[in-house]
Amino acid sequence: MERGYWIRSKPVYSALVWQQQANAHLVLVEGSAGGLAAMKLFQQMLPQQSITVIYETEAGGADYTAALKKVVPDDLQVFNSHDAAMKALEAHLPEALMGLRIYVAGSEKFMWDIAQIVLHYGVDDADIAKELTGTLARSVYCVHCKAITHNAHTNIQACSGCGKKLFVRDHFSRRLGAYMGLMVDAEDPGQIPEIEEIYP
Amino acid sequence: MSLAFKKETFRDDYTYKNSVEAIKRFPFPFPEDTYMYSVNMEPHTKGPKGAVTEHTFDIDEHYVSECLDKAKTLELDPGRYAVLPHMMDAQWDFLELTMESLSTDYPHLFTLKKDGKNWTWENKPLSIKKSFVFGDVSTLDMDPFEYMSRQVQGDFVLLDQRNDTLYADAGFITSQADWSLNFDVGMAWHEWHGPVPQVTKLGVMDRALKYLMSMQLGAPVRRLNWTMTINPRLDTSPENYPLWGGDRNTVTPENVGKKVHLRVELQTLFRLPRSNGLLFSIRCYLINMEELSTFPRWAKRFHRVFRDLHSDLAEYKGLVKFREMTVQWLSKFDDGADIGVGTHPE
Numbered sequence: 001m002e003r004g005y006w007i008r009s010k011p012v013y014s015a016l017v018w019q020q021q022a023n024a025h026l027v028l029v030e031g032s033a034g035g036l037a038a039m040k041l042f043q044q045m046l047p048q049q050s051i052t053v054i055y056e057t058e059a060g061g062a063d064y065t066a067a068l069k070k071v072v073p074d075d076l077q078v079f080n081s082h083d084a085a086m087k088a089l090e091a092h093l094p095e096a097l098m099g100l101r102i103y104v105a106g107s108e109k110f111m112w113d114i115a116q117i118v119l120h121y122g123v124d125d126a127d128i129a130k131e132l133t134g135t136l137a138r139s140v141y142c143v144h145c146k147a148i149t150h151n152a153h154t155n156i157q158a159c160s161g162c163g164k165k166l167f168v169r170d171h172f173s174r175r176l177g178a179y180m181g182l183m184v185d186a187e188d189p190g191q192i193p194e195i196e197e198i199y200p
Numbered sequence: 201m202s203l204a205f206k207k208e209t210f211r212d213d214y215t216y217k218n219s220v221e222a223i224k225r226f227p228f229p230f231p232e233d234t235y236m237y238s239v240n241m242e243p244h245t246k247g248p249k250g251a252v253t254e255h256t257f258d259i260d261e262h263y264v265s266e267c268l269d270k271a272k273t274l275e276l277d278p279g280r281y282a283v284l285p286h287m288m289d290a291q292w293d294f295l296e297l298t299m300e301s302l303s304t305d306y307p308h309l310f311t312l313k314k315d316g317k318n319w320t321w322e323n324k325p326l327s328i329k330k331s332f333v334f335g336d337v338s339t340l341d342m343d344p345f346e347y348m349s350r351q352v353q354g355d356f357v358l359l360d361q362r363n364d365t366l367y368a369d370a371g372f373i374t375s376q377a378d379w380s381l382n383f384d385v386g387m388a389w390h391e392w393h394g395p396v397p398q399v400t401k402l403g404v405m406d407r408a409l410k411y412l413m414s415m416q417l418g419a420p421v422r423r424l425n426w427t428m429t430i431n432p433r434l435d436t437s438p439e440n441y442p443l444w445g446g447d448r449n450t451v452t453p454e455n456v457g458k459k460v461h462l463r464v465e466l467q468t469l470f471r472l473p474r475s476n477g478l479l480f481s482i483r484c485y486l487i488n489m490e491e492l493s494t495f496p497r498w499a500k501r502f503h504r505v506f507r508d509l510h511s512d513l514a515e516y517k518g519l520v521k522f523r524e525m526t527v528q529w530l531s532k533f534d535d536g537a538d539i540g541v542g543t544h545p546e
Contacts (some may be wrong), residue, residue, distance in 0.1 A: 007394040007395055008390045008391060008393070008394040009387065009390075009391035009392070009394035009395075010394070126363075141383060143380050143382075143383060143438045143439055143441075144438075144439055144440075144441070144442065146279065146382065164442075169395075170394075170395075171383070171394055171395050172391075172394075173383050173384065173386075173387065174386070174387070174391075175385065175386040175387075176383065180380070180383055180438075182438055182441060183441060183442050183445075186441045186442040186445035186446065187445040187446050187448055187449060187521075188446075188449070189446075
């Protein structure tokens, strides 16, 4: 990668920190690394306001349910599927009030799935604290057939829609929750550069 | 002014050509022998008679064929038109601005009659006549933004101003220089300019944003931007990159003059009255190297600019494959003489 060059549509994520100005807190975490990120948050302090934690566990990974039960005072909800965790989020939002702070730790797919859901309730993604944990896997939008392929670990990813070999760019759309994928051999058919894992 | 509209194509057999008059008024973008990005904005005031800036929106000999090409591109990929739901005021702003400008600037081609909110629009070149109620979408066949975007040359983006930035929240984009509306729609200013090289270092985008956010109603601005395209193709979208990307391999020393086109965008920006949004209009002009070099001053100038262009820009604009051949082809016009500052052809 060229030094000093940053595509400014690529989101920058940082460690979660409790927001002091809040009426309530909603924490959503995914997998082992997300569970640990939630634990780190409770190491900082225990806020005054009500706290809900939605924890999507990961099959085969470390499970922080027991540890979280000890520190989450009011409302810990644990799920072993992504759909169930997102349904719990949907169920929580209609009751939520202005001043709810949302914190997310997990893969990019997890955080942007959440961003799309909360957008329906008027919450801008800029108001969600996001920490990237567990994986650098990318969701890739095929600019040719418009399909989104999840879990791309390599610089070049086959499109799940049209099968084209897509070069995974750094250009990111928050609306789509995906990086742009552009046919890598459009100018010279069949000339595919070496495929490397760069998003482990 | 009377205009003969040419019947020509921007795809397949590529019959697009510029008349002698069209070449002479081409918006040549290089006042100096070198080029780098800058905040090169100026007031969009009435230019000299015959210039592309004479009127608010330039209607030229390619008008009818270009509108047909737009319709074709949109038909093949409906995603080239996108609008977020909160942009309806801006849509009507756009319809009003384009209808009023065209009917004032080209009364023999376009007319607009108003009786309160009951408006009648006539577009003679495209044989359209329509009565509708301003502000009532149900009286038009489609969104007001789509309706008039189909009837004005160029691409259009409606920008919403909030959170101290500009969001690209609607677009009608059929002649883009390799950016995707469906991907970029809803993005903030710095996000959709993310991939442009060098500009962060230069601070260009920060300054341009500040400038645009303080724009006032009735004081539009403009700038020129440029790239190059092989064949006179308007739809050089990333969506259709597999269709046109390979054209870059077809340039030979023999066909440089006809195949290699300078692509200039006349970009204009207007503050909109109801929505307080901005209209960003991107009008594309294409000229091949043969046509360009009918004015040797331009051939000399472009030879120098292209030869010395920063490699990041050449890479970003996709010019690397045919740069050497084109520079070589242009060099025969360049005697090295000082041609002074300015974009004039002679």
